[in-house]
Each structure stands twice: as C-alpha cells, then as structure tokens.
Amino acid sequence: MRKFLTLLTLLAFMAGSAYSAVGTGYQWSQATVGYTPVTGGTVLASGTTDDTSFPNNPIGFTFNFDGVDYTAFSLNANGFIAMGATISSSYTPLSSGVSNNVISALGRDLQGNAGGEIRYETSGSAPNRVLTVQFTDFRPYAATGVSYNFQIKLYETSNKVEIVYGSFVNNASTYTPQVGMRGASSADFFNRTTTTSWTGSTAGLTNTATMTLNATVVPPTGLKFVYEITPPVLAPGMAALTLPANGSVDVLNTTQLEWSAPVTGGLVQGYKVYLGTNNPPTNVENGTIVTTTVFTPAAALALSTTYYWKIVPFNSVGDATGVSTYSFTTYAGNGSLEGFVLNCYGVPVNGATVALQGTPGTFSTSTGLDGKYQFVNIPSATYTLAAAKTGYNTTTLTGVVVVPLTITNLNVTLQQPGMTVLPNPNNVSLNPNEMLNNAFTVTNPGCGQLTWTASIAYGSANHDWFTMPTLTGMVAASTNASVPALFNASGLATGTLLSATVTFTSNPNIGTMMVPVNMVVAGAALVPVTNLTATLTDQISGAVTLNWECTPGAGFLYYTVKRDGVQIAIVPSALTYNDMLPGFGSYNYCVDAVYTDGATAPSC
Numbered sequence: 001m002r003k004f005l006t007l008l009t010l011l012a013f014m015a016g017s018a019y020s021a022v023g024t025g026y027q028w029s030q031a032t033v034g035y036t037p038v039t040g041g042t043v044l045a046s047g048t049t050d051d052t053s054f055p056n057n058p059i060g061f062t063f064n065f066d067g068v069d070y071t072a073f074s075l076n077a078n079g080f081i082a083m084g085a086t087i088s089s090s091y092t093p094l095s096s097g098v099s100n101n102v103i104s105a106l107g108r109d110l111q112g113n114a115g116g117e118i119r120y121e122t123s124g125s126a127p128n129r130v131l132t133v134q135f136t137d138f139r140p141y142a143a144t145g146v147s148y149n150f151q152i153k154l155y156e157t158s159n160k161v162e163i164v165y166g167s168f169v170n171n172a173s174t175y176t177p178q179v180g181m182r183g184a185s186s187a188d189f190f191n192r193t194t195t196t197s198w199t200g201s202t203a204g205l206t207n208t209a210t211m212t213l214n215a216t217v218v219p220p221t222g223l224k225f226v227y228e229i230t231p232p233v234l235a236p237g238m239a240a241l242t243l244p245a246n247g248s249v250d251v252l253n254t255t256q257l258e259w260s261a262p263v264t265g266g267l268v269q270g271y272k273v274y275l276g277t278n279n280p281p282t283n284v285e286n287g288t289i290v291t292t293t294v295f296t297p298a299a300a301l302a303l304s305t306t307y308y309w310k311i312v313p314f315n316s317v318g319d320a321t322g323v324s325t326y327s328f329t330t331y332a333g334n335g336s337l338e339g340f341v342l343n344c345y346g347v348p349v350n351g352a353t354v355a356l357q358g359t360p361g362t363f364s365t366s367t368g369l370d371g372k373y374q375f376v377n378i379p380s381a382t383y384t385l386a387a388a389k390t391g392y393n394t395t396t397l398t399g400v401v402v403v404p405l406t407i408t409n410l411n412v413t414l415q416q417p418g419m420t421v422l423p424n425p426n427n428v429s430l431n432p433n434e435m436l437n438n439a440f441t442v443t444n445p446g447c448g449q450l451t452w453t454a455s456i457a458y459g460s461a462n463h464d465w466f467t468m469p470t471l472t473g474m475v476a477a478s479t480n481a482s483v484p485a486l487f488n489a490s491g492l493a494t495g496t497l498l499s500a501t502v503t504f505t506s507n508p509n510i511g512t513m514m515v516p517v518n519m520v521v522a523g524a525a526l527v528p529v530t531n532l533t534a535t536l537t538d539q540i541s542g543a544v545t546l547n548w549e550c551t552p553g554a555g556f557l558y559y560t561v562k563r564d565g566v567q568i569a570i571v572p573s574a575l576t577y578n579d580m581l582p583g584f585g586s587y588n589y590c591v592d593a594v595y596t597d598g599a600t601a602p603s604c
Contacts, residue, residue: 022066022183022190025267026161027230030199035149035166035222038132041121044075049118050111050141052077056085060122061129061156065101066183067291073133073154074099077118079106079177081133081152094178094189095207104191105150105163107178109141129156145171161227165198165219176210181227190227198223230267236313236320237264239271239293244328250359250381253303253330256296259311262320269315271295279325281308304332331360331379333404338374339411341367341387344447348372349389349414356400358383373412380404387412391510393448415448417477419506425516426502430489432525435592435601438487440515442473442504443480450475451507454483459499464488465519466500489521490528490601496521527553528600529591542581548591548603550575555596562590562602 044054055074062069065083074087076099081087083101090097093107112118117136124130131154139146149166161181179201180191186207193209194201198219201211243258244251257275261268273295276283284297284307301307310325341352348371355364360379367373373387380402388394392414402408420443428438444450453472456463467486475481489496500517532548546561561569561577564587571577571591581587590602 021188022181022227023188025066025230026181026190026227028190028192028203029226029228030201031224031226032199032220033164033222033224035151035164037136037149037166038119038121038123038134038151040123041119041132043117043119045077045112045116045118047114047116048112049077049116051089051109053087053089054118055087057120058122059131059154061126061131063131063154063156064159065161066188068101070101073131075118075120075133077112078110079108079135079138079150080104092178092208094180094182094191095186097182097186100182100184100186102182103152103161103163104178104180104182105135105152105165106138106148108175110135110138110148111141113137113139113147124156127157130154140173140175143171143173145169159229163225165221165223167221168213168218170213170215170218172215174212174214176212178209179211179225180204182207192225232266232269232315232317234266235318236266236268236315237262238320238323239311239313241309241311241324241326244326246326246328248328248359250331250379251328252360252379253301254296255301255328255330256294257309257311259293261293262313265313265320266315266317268313270313272312272314272319273309274312275307275309277302277305277307279308279327281310281325285309287312301330303330305330331381333380334377335380335402335404336374336376336378336407337400337402337410338372338376338407339409340371341373341412341414342371343392344413344415349392352387352389352392352414354385354387354412356383356385375402378402385410385412387414389414391508392416393508415477416446417444417448417450417475417506417508417510418446419444419450419452419475419504419510419513421504421513421515424513425518426485427516427518427520428487429520429522430487431523431595431597432489432492432494432521433528433600434489434526434595434598436487436598438485440483440485440502441480442475442483444475444477446510447477448508449477450510453505453507455503455505457501457503459501462498464490465492465498466517468502485517487519488601489519492521494521494523494525523597524554526595526597526600527551527556527593529559529593529603532589532591532603534589542583544579544581544589546577546579546589546591548575550593552593552595557594557596559591559593560599564588565590
C-alpha cells in the first residue's frame, strides 16, 4: 500500500508539473454531455448578485494550474474564477482584467436573476476529487428574458479544467463574453471564439476574442469545453549549469546550485539533482527531485573539498541525455585580514572604504580614526582589495590571500593628487588678426595621478576668439602639463574686449578652479597670409611648390611654413616656397606671417 501511494504521489506531481504557459501547455477539446447541477457544498451568493468578488475559497485538494500548485480559488460574479486567494472584478478578465491565472466560463458584466445563485462543492475521494463552481440563473446586467447556467470544474491529479454549460435562454440582444483561460499575464491566453456556433468555435488569435450570444447562437445544454495539460512528446534537453561555475574554487560551503531551464526538447516536469564528492556524483544528493532551478543542500558542505554536481531535467517521456557534470572546490575555512589605510606621507586616513571581492563573496568596511580596517572571520580565499575615499586615487590590490585560522596584516596607501593652474587669470593683448597660444600650465604637486577636465563659459556669442584643442588630460604626481589656450583676433577691430571663464575639474575630486580669460584687441592690424596653394610639380620626386598672397605691413619679420603642424622653413620675404615630400601620402601645409607684435592666424 505504501508503494502504491508513493506512485500516486509521483504521478500527481508529473501531471501537475511546471509548464511554461496556458497558451502552449494545454490542449483543448469539447464534448456534449449531460448537465448535472450540484446541490450541496457552499452557497456564496443568491439573488441579483452584481460585480461581487468572493476571495480565498478552499479547493479541497491541491490543484496545479499553469505549473503552480494552489489550494484556494477566488470567484467573481462576472463569470470567472482566479487561482489563489485574491481576485479583482472585471468585464474582460482574459484581456484587460487585473487578475492572472483566470478560468473564464462567461466573462462579461453579469448579475443574478431573482432566483440566481453561486455555489461550489468538492466531491469524490482522493486522489480523484472534483471542485464544481456553479452559476445558476445568471444574465447580462439589467437584461430581461435571459437565463444562463454554467459550471467550472477542477479535477484532482489530472489537473484538468472543464467548463460545462447548462440551459441557456437569450433574448434578441447580442452579447460577447470571453471564454477560456489566462496565465501569468494577459499575453498568455488560451480562449475560444465564434459568431455562429458554440460547437464550432475556433481558438482565439488575440486575448480580446469573444463568443457570440444571441437568440439563435447559444451553447447547447451539456456542451463541455475541456482544457488538459499537453503531454510532452520529447524528453527535455539539457539544463545550463550557472552557479557555481565549473572549476570554481573558494566556493562557500553554504552555496546553492543554480541552473537555467532547457531551451530544447520537450517540456520539463522536474529536475533530478545529483551532488557528491564522488564522480559520477551520488553520495550527497542522488536524484533528488525539485521543480525550481535552484537547490540548496540541506547541510553545509565540507571545507576545502571538491564536489561534483549535475542536473537532469525529466518529463513523462524520460530524462535528458548527455548532461554535463560540473565541479567546484569549497574554501578552506575562515581567517581575518586587517591593517591601516595611510596617505603617501604615512598619515592615517579616516573614513576610507575598504572592500574585498572574491569567489566566496564581497565584504566591505570603513576605516576608523586611526585608519584601521578589519575583516574578521571571513572565508579564506584569494581576493581583490580596493580602498577608496573622496579626494584620493582608488588603490586596488590583487592576489590578497586570507589564510585559514590566521590574522593577515596588510597596510594600504591611498595617494592624493593636487592641482594648480597658471596663468590665473589668463589675460592677453593682441593686435587685430594676431593669433597667440598662451597655454595653461596644470601642475600636480601631490603624490597621486590627477585627471583634469576643462569647460569654457563664454561671455559673448563669439566663441572663435578663444579655443582649447584639449579639454581633458592626466598629470602624473609631482609633474605638470602644458595645455594649449589659443587666442585668435582674426577679423576683430581695435578696442574689442572679450572674456570667458575656464573651469578645471579634478578627478579624484580635490576641488575645481575657475580661471578668468580676457583678450583685448589693440594696436595696428597685422596683415595675414591668404590664398595659399600647394602644387605637386613632380609626382616622382615629390616636389611641391607653395604660393601665397600677402602685402605685409609695418613690423613684418618673416613667414613660417609648416607641414602637418611642424615648422619646416622660414621665408624672409618671398611669396613662394619649394618643398620635397618625405614620402607618399597626404600632407597639410600652413603659412603664417610673423611680425614684431606676434604672428597671424595661418592660411592652410
């Protein structure tokens, strides 16, 4: 007898196992049978009940719907039930209603006639009990000359759903109730639709599909719609083992096993878990059956031990084949790690965050007033340590070993940069048409690396007069960097005054510096070079002839010729220059005029 009951339990589990959706996990059929009203059980409502919900009623047995076990159902007077302890009223329960896991026999705005009634009854004996939910003498809201009788039945063990229709009387009006099932969301549905015959309905293509009711289109007495779990035709494919990763070390001895469902083969009804220090694994878990994709061993695993594990998905057809066996090694025990966080001058750093990350997990703490940090009784393993505080460079140390039953000491240095920017302010006076690079010097007097970023706020709509080709950079400790700051008075008249502000932001954040920038245009206009041309005169030798135009004014000194930004010649007065290309390629030439007061913007 004990073996027989165990077999029944297994069969019940397999019939009610986790299918992915009502739209794919069930098959539909229909028949015409007699309609037998129930007279016992519990009466939930009588008379002209309207829109009322009746939550958390006992099914009387465990019923599996869409892969989830339920022992309670909830009912709404609008012709449907929902699995579980709660329900929300709706006139369209399969499409826009709030409740999920719904079985709708006649979902629309219904109410009872004067003789209406809702009752439920659980009949039979285990493992073949049946819950019958019965609507008697119902009608569309405020309709006259209408009487509907129908039932929803839930079957133990097989987890079959039946919707059975009794006598229907309809008036000349047409109504369109929703009939079918809804899973975990309105996108998961399995419904029926017709406009001509309830015995000739078809599967709905959208969750808003309906069945027509009018004077001539009604379900015949005894029509039964049956929803049964679709039996698998293939064994499931392999599960993907995800945690712990294959070959992992320093794994916590309280770890859980995790995997993902197969993407091939038949629908999964459950998983067999194998775990052990032997291979193939059997001596810890030997085919333990679960229905989720997570498993935690009942007892902590041994320390510093290699374990093997595999997961075998199965269904009524059989087990998955070709499954992989993974291994992992648990950590060796607990140890401690402590030390001080200091700046580069050996001064303790208070309030620094110190974090450890490794296979057993992540641990974090903060330093005290004396700069000390402690990790006490943590899994022994190899970690990466990171220490950080605002205004300091983050220090990262790899290969930090916490030894079992040992206090390991490790001090950490946090480096801190500084930032100064000169000139401050950056003021220049330029002749009309003059161009000048009055570069900033960004100095880092600290002991850590500085990353800076600059942004320009102009005081006028003219943004061409001042540009910075480089707006970010890094400066190593105790060094400085030159940052081009280009002033251009091309086309500006004497007396022009322009201003801007350059904001230098530091990373790590040691503050910002706002540097005023001003340009005054004064003095005689400098005549720039125009109409520069470059002609390749000999393709074999690479000879190039440059020609330009300029009528220089007072104070003229010479022209400078640049190829790809590098000065290659000084031309005292001629308006031409011959060059030989260094090799095959594309080149850019620029020529500017240099005066005693400065240089003009180049012609390129």
